[in-house]
Amino acid sequence: MKRDFVQILVCPRCGGRFALADGEPADEIESGMLLCEGGHTFPIIGGIPRFVESELYVQNFGFEWNVHARTQLDGASSDESEQAFRAKTGFTPEMLSGKRVLDVGCGMGRYTDVASRWGATVVGIDLSRAVEAAQRNVGRRPNVHIAQANIFDLPFQDETFDFIFSLGVLHHTPNTKAAFDRLPKLLLPNGKIAIWLYSNYERWRPSELYRRVTPRLPKRLLHTLTYVAVPLYYVNRIPVLGRVSYYLLPVSRHPKPEWRVLDTFDWYSPKYQWKHTYEEVLPWFEQQGLTDIRVLDTPVAVQGTKK
Ligand SMILES: C[S@@+](CC[C@H](N)C(=O)[O-])C[C@H]1O[C@@H](n2cnc3c(N)ncnc32)[C@H](O)[C@@H]1O
Ligand SMILES: [Zn+2]
Incomplete structure (x- = not known):
């Protein structure tokens, strides 16, 4: 620190x-x-x-981000996280450079990495031991600070940050809206917040049935089971048969095998995993008095500005 x-x-x-x-x-x-x-x-x-004594309900993420500490970190061969960051926040390097930014639920720090490369001073917080991976990945940079903290008990004064983002996090808390409501007050006037949540537009999938069991399995066992995503990728590409197999056992279809394992574990392991719609989330921004509300086309991604 x-x-x-x-x-x-x-x-x-x-x-x-x-x-x-x-x-x-x-x-x-x-x-x-x-x-x-x-x-x-x-x-x-x-x-x-x-600032927390236990990982509460996110031990799966503590495990996940220490096992896959660098899988999704941008490097010479990939800028996928930077692209996802642009699409899900609408933020650009020009906006963030020189600003103070909060990454809520930073995981192993892939988006803290992007924002800090863009010249922001970034604070990354996470409830889980993922912060240890984030500290190793980006925590030694002069413009990065990492803390283990809970969204519901954050160690910051109101009006501290120019930008706040939280990507793929709030829907993993007991109450997505209650978690969101903790954040806008931390923005400075004219500050911007962007969140990305799982969408509820897809039809029901059998994974919801499997998820009644999978979050309770021992993490190592579940992680081993998710390796099925590596060969299933090829089965899922076969016409007709692939559609059936994907419907019956949805796993990540990412082209990189390690990402498939990570994404599949990430889907089946969390205790809480709510899904949302724009119709539901836009009023959250309005109720917080945010303006210039922008809908980004990576459902459900929304940006708003504090007056
Ligand atoms: C799917 S991961 C996303 C991590 C990162 N944003 C990314 O996209 O790589 C969700 C993260 O939210 C964190 N998280 C869940 N509930 C939290 C809470 N109440 N306070 C802080 N972090 C939380 C988890 O520990 C986990 O690292
Ligand atoms: Zn005190």
């Missing part, structure tokens, strides 16, 4: 400011303690301030 991160953190219990107790003199603090004015303490472990 970088020392100057303390300047934008506040205690999630009492709103008090923090001082560093037992901190190392170095600019990167590996271990130590945050002590608030009200006497609450939070540990810094592995270079990450920890």
Whole structure:
């Protein structure tokens, strides 16, 4: 954790400011303690301030993002995450450069990576141990801060960020709208927020039936089972037979085998996985007083601006 991160953190219990107790003199603090004015303490472990004591209902993501820590990270051979980021937020490098940005539910940090490459100062938070992968991937960059925190108990003051995004996250909480409602107040005036949620436009699929069981399976077992997505890719491409097999056992059809395994695990492992429509989500933005509400054509992706 970088020392100057303390300047934008506040205690999630009492709103008090923090001082560093037992901190190392170095600019990167590996271990130590945050002590608030009200006497609450939070540990810094592995270079990450920890505002939660457990992963609650997201142990699957802690597992997933540490096993697949770099699968979806852009590199010399792929800019797929950057493309997805543009499509799902409507944000551009010109908008984000030099701004303070919050990545809500950062996972292993693939979108924190994009926004920080675009020149933003990015804070990535996640409830799960995925933050450890994010810290390894991007946390040492001078313009990145990572924290383990819950959307429902965030350690930030109102009006802290120029931009907030949350991609593929809010529908994995117990209540998508309640999670969304925590975010707009953190925006500065004229700040923008963009979210992307699973859509409810697809017809019912048998995976909903399997999902009654799969989130409860041991994670390693489920992960091993999702390797079926590797060969099924070829079966799913056979005319007629492929349609039947995909209908009966939906798995990721991503061309890269490792992404297929990851995406399939990501679909079948979460405890909560709500689906939404634009008709449902647009009023959430209006109720929060957001304006310039933009519908992006990657359902369900919406951007709004705080006045
Ligand atoms: C499908 S992953 C998406 C990660 C990242 N946004 C991406 O697209 O690569 C969903 C993430 O949301 C996080 N998450 C779920 N509920 C959360 C909460 N209440 N507070 C913070 N993070 C949460 C999970 O731990 C998980 O890493
Ligand atoms: Zn406190």
